[in-house]
Amino acid sequence: xxxxxxxxxxxxxxxxxxxxxxxxxxxxxxxxxxxxxxxxxxxxxxxxxxxxxxxxxxxxxxxxxxxxxxxxxxxxxxxxxxxxxxxxxxxxxxxxxxxxxxxxxxxxxxxxxxxxxxxxxxxxxxxxxxxxxxxxxxxxxxxxxxxxxxxxxxxxxxxxxxxxx
Amino acid sequence: xxxxxxxxxxxxxxxxxxxxxxxxxxxxxxxxxxxxxxxxxxxxxxxxxxxxxxxxxxxxxxxxxxxxxxxxxxxxxxxxxxxxxxxxxxxxxxxxxxxxxxxxxxxxxxxxxxxxxxxxxxxxxxxxxxxxxxxxxxxxxxxxxxxxxxxxxxxxxxxxxxxxxxxxxxxxxxxxxxxxxxxxxxxxx
Numbered sequence: 001x002x003x004x005x006x007x008x009x010x011x012x013x014x015x016x017x018x019x020x021x022x023x024x025x026x027x028x029x030x031x032x033x034x035x036x037x038x039x040x041x042x043x044x045x046x047x048x049x050x051x052x053x054x055x056x057x058x059x060x061x062x063x064x065x066x067x068x069x070x071x072x073x074x075x076x077x078x079x080x081x082x083x084x085x086x087x088x089x090x091x092x093x094x095x096x097x098x099x100x101x102x103x104x105x106x107x108x109x110x111x112x113x114x115x116x117x118x119x120x121x122x123x124x125x126x127x128x129x130x131x132x133x134x135x136x137x138x139x140x141x142x143x144x145x146x147x148x149x150x151x152x153x154x155x156x157x158x159x160x161x162x163x164x165x
Numbered sequence: 166x167x168x169x170x171x172x173x174x175x176x177x178x179x180x181x182x183x184x185x186x187x188x189x190x191x192x193x194x195x196x197x198x199x200x201x202x203x204x205x206x207x208x209x210x211x212x213x214x215x216x217x218x219x220x221x222x223x224x225x226x227x228x229x230x231x232x233x234x235x236x237x238x239x240x241x242x243x244x245x246x247x248x249x250x251x252x253x254x255x256x257x258x259x260x261x262x263x264x265x266x267x268x269x270x271x272x273x274x275x276x277x278x279x280x281x282x283x284x285x286x287x288x289x290x291x292x293x294x295x296x297x298x299x300x301x302x303x304x305x306x307x308x309x310x311x312x313x314x315x316x317x318x319x320x321x322x323x324x325x326x327x328x329x330x331x332x333x334x335x336x337x338x339x340x341x342x343x344x345x346x347x348x349x350x351x352x353x354x
Binding site: 071077078088090116119124148156 | 249282283315336337
């Protein structure tokens with residue numbers, strides 16, 4: 001099989017798995033997420049971890065600004081390599097910090113938000129952070145779809161992390 | 166030729182000695198740079214699970230200022246629960262742990278909570294709101310790493326009477342599953 005075809009099949013399979021997992025969660029919670037939940041983020045704006053890892057590892061490609069919007073304790077233990085701590089989206093102070101960080105950026109900037117503190121359906125941080133950037137007029141914001149937590153869905157897959165402040 | 170060699174020999178030695186001295190001087194610099202690079206290195210992490218190993222020991226002050234020493238609970242079954250105020254499933258399961266503390270406490274069972282919150286105030290507030298009957302202490306990244314990296318909550322460990330970590334529950338878990346394991350550990354003297 002040609003490498004290009006193998007890559008295409010791999011990409012399609014990953015996408016299918018991602019969509020299946022997403023629809024399963026929707027089904028489990030009745031498909032009617034609360035406005036405050038991560039489900040309020042449009043599915044088209046979600047980014048699977050494998051896709052972000054591919055983007056970050058690609059040579060020469062322009063990289064997104066990756067912001068962690070969860071607790072600092074989790075960030076200090078491990079965070080996606082190159083990402084910045086932006087403050088927990090569930091707290092007003094966290095949103096203020098996020099706003100300050102992105103305020104001067106062009107509204108077309110590619111920004112990826114992630115938390116990974118809890119299972120996706122329980123994350124209190126990602127939706128407020130996403131909504132803030134959306135309300136500020138950012139048009140290229142993606143939320144990293146972390147189904148379980150940062151450990152299981154990123155670190156344990158061998159994707160690069162950093163420790164520290 | 167021999168003379169030339171003899172003449173060149175000491176010069177070489179001098180040069181080599183000078184090079185060695187320079188290299189020796191470079192070693193700490195290289196080490197320092199290495200340490201700095203390692204500190205900020207991007208790397209895949211291998212998380213060391215504490216399962217079936219001696220539970221990493223800690224002594225902390227709980228939210229009320231009382232001492233929590235894991236080693237002092239040797240001989241008891243310990244439920245060690247990492248939680249945070251912003252973690253919905255954590256808040257949901259903590260009253261159940263309090264109930265088990267009441268129910269199984271006389272059989273040598275203890276619950277210890279470790280808050281992974283960034284601020285103590287909110288942890289204290291939730292602990293009071295839930296009227297928890299067991300101690301909770303503030304955790305940090307070092308304790309988290311000792312327990313395999315707390316990169317998602319809730320995270321609960323069951324430690325047997327010999328101080329060995331026997332079970333781990335990550336994420337929202339059916340309390341019946343945890344309780345079944347707990348009862349099994351309690352049956353062992």
